[in-house]
Amino acid sequence: MQPEKNTPQIVQSARNQIGKTMHYDPAYTTLAYPMGDVPIEKGVCTDVVIRALREQKMDLQQLVHQDMKQSFSAYPKHWGLKKPDPNIDHRRVLNLITFFTRQGWAVKQKGDFRAGDIVTWELNGNRLPHIGIVSDKKIGDTPLIIHNIGAGTQEEDLLFKHKITGHFRLPVK
16 A cells, blocks of 8 residues: 555645544533644544644634535535534535535545545444545555544545535635
8 A cells, every 4th residue: 555656735735643543422511612623642533634624724613614604505404503513514514515515525536535635434333423634645546544533543445335416526726
């Protein structure tokens, strides 16, 4: 598994969480706003993405909260909320799918996975949403994914193991 010559910063930022985020903890937590985060030792799949993008000067907590305040009706209603909650909204995969789609970041070209892309899945058998970042390392032609599915942040062969529900590419700065 060899990385590409020029590792995208989002990939390096996600990879830097390996060995630091050691636990999966979905507990609701009151966060500072903006730039709030749970302790680095724990988190969920969305926290890998949130932390990696924060190092790119993109605060999903603030961006998602602002978008939800403007267009609350565009977001999923699975949690029974009556208004946006900056403590948790950005930590929900379905909200990130909505936000990324609203930003025009959805990739239309099937199979065009690049290092730094963000992918979402429906986990087989239980319909739970999941999210991760495409790595610059591959096994054969298949890129690895940096994510937290239960044992802390890992870099694993996951891309085609579950049903893909979203594929996003942030604009190049």
